[in-house]
Amino acid sequence: MNVFLLKTNDSGQQDRYVEYILDRKTHEHKAITHVEQINLLKFNFKNLDLIKSKLFMFFVEKNYEHYLNDYSKCLILTSRQTIESIQEALSEVFINLEKDDSDSEQSTLYLETSLENHQNKLIVYCVGESTASRFKLFIKNLKQINPDLDRHLIIRLVSEPKKSEYKQNACELSKLIAQDYESIKSSLSFTDSFKYALYPCSSIRRDDLSKNLTQSGISYDEINTYDTGPCQKGLDKLFKTISLCQNEASFLVFFSPSGCDAVFLDPKMKTLIQNEPLKFKFVSIGPSTSSKLKCYVDNSLIYELKEPSPQALWDKLKSILNES
Incomplete structure (x- = not known):
C-alpha cells in the first residue's frame, strides 16, 4: 500500500506527516510500503x-x-x-x-x-x-x-x-x-x-x-x-509513481480543496482513477476538503480525519487497513 500526501512543504525539510508515518509503519503496519509527499499546487x-x-x-x-x-x-x-x-x-x-x-x-x-x-x-x-x-x-x-x-x-x-x-x-x-x-x-x-x-x-x-x-x-x-x-510537475510525478506501482493500492491524502481540483481536473490522473477506482482510498484532512472531494468521488469512498495532525492521519490509515 502506498501513501501519497498531496500537500506543499518547505523545500529541503522532511514533511512532518511523512516523518511520522515512516517512524511508525515499520513497527506497527508493514502493509504500507511507500510514503511520499508531492506538491500539486503552485502559488x-x-x-x-x-x-x-x-x-x-x-x-x-x-x-x-x-x-x-x-x-x-x-x-x-x-x-x-x-x-x-x-x-x-x-x-x-x-x-x-x-x-x-x-x-x-x-x-x-x-x-x-x-x-x-x-x-x-x-x-x-x-x-x-x-x-x-x-x-x-x-x-x-x-x-x-x-x-x-x-x-x-x-x-x-x-x-x-x-x-x-x-x-x-x-x-x-x-x-x-x-x-x-x-x-x-x-x-x-x-x-x-x-x-x-x-x-x-x-x-x-x-x-x-x-x-x-x-x-x-x-x-x-x-x-x-x-x-x-495546479503544479504540472507534481501531477506528472504523481501519475508516473502510481503507474509504476502497477497493482498496488494507494492512499491519496488531500490537504486542501485546491489539491482535489488539481488531481481530478488533470486528464491523466482523472482517467487513471476512473479506470481503476478500487486501487484508491481517498483521505481528507478536514471538512472543506471533504466537501470538494464529494464533487469527484462518492461520499462512501472518502475518509475524513478527526483533526489535522500526523497522529490522526496515522490512526485513520490503520483503521482503513484493518477494515480491508
Whole structure:
C-alpha cells in the first residue's frame, strides 16, 4: 500500500506527516510500503505593494499606535502562503537578515494569547497550529531589526493544541474573531480609514470567513495576495509513481480543496482513477476538503480525519487497513 500526501512543504525539510508515518509503519503496519509527499499546487504572489503599504508601518517602522488607531486592530492568517506573501512584500527588509528556518528558539518569543492587555497590540488570528508556527518563524526573523515586535502582538487560535475535536477552519475562526470583537470594541476608536481586520488571502478563498465577518458587523480590508493553481510537475510525478506501482493500492491524502481540483481536473490522473477506482482510498484532512472531494468521488469512498495532525492521519490509515 502506498501513501501519497498531496500537500506543499518547505523545500529541503522532511514533511512532518511523512516523518511520522515512516517512524511508525515499520513497527506497527508493514502493509504500507511507500510514503511520499508531492506538491500539486503552485502559488503566484500579487498585490505585494498594497500589502506592504498596509503592514510596513507596524512590522518595520514600529509605528504601532498610529497603525492600530488608524488602520487595523487585527490580522487574519488562514494559510502559510499568506504569511509567505507578506514576507515577500517585505523582501527588501528580509534580504539583509540572517534567515532562520528552525523552530528551536520559538520559545524565546514573547507572544501573549489573552486579550486582557490588548491595548497597543495587534491581534493575529491563525487558523491552526501550523499557520501559527509559520507566523512565529516570520516574527523571529523580523526581530533582528525590530527586537520588541513580539511584545506588540497577541496570537489567537481556534483551539488549544491538545483539544481533540476538529475546529481549525475558517468558519470557527470567524466565530472567535466575532467573540473577541464584542469584548473589546467599546475600547476602540473608529476613524474613517480604520478597518477592524486586515485579511490577506488567496484569490480563491472560501466565502465562509468573509460572510461571517460581515454578518457580525466587523469591518475588514480583504487583499488577494496570491493565486493558486495546479503544479504540472507534481501531477506528472504523481501519475508516473502510481503507474509504476502497477497493482498496488494507494492512499491519496488531500490537504486542501485546491489539491482535489488539481488531481481530478488533470486528464491523466482523472482517467487513471476512473479506470481503476478500487486501487484508491481517498483521505481528507478536514471538512472543506471533504466537501470538494464529494464533487469527484462518492461520499462512501472518502475518509475524513478527526483533526489535522500526523497522529490522526496515522490512526485513520490503520483503521482503513484493518477494515480491508
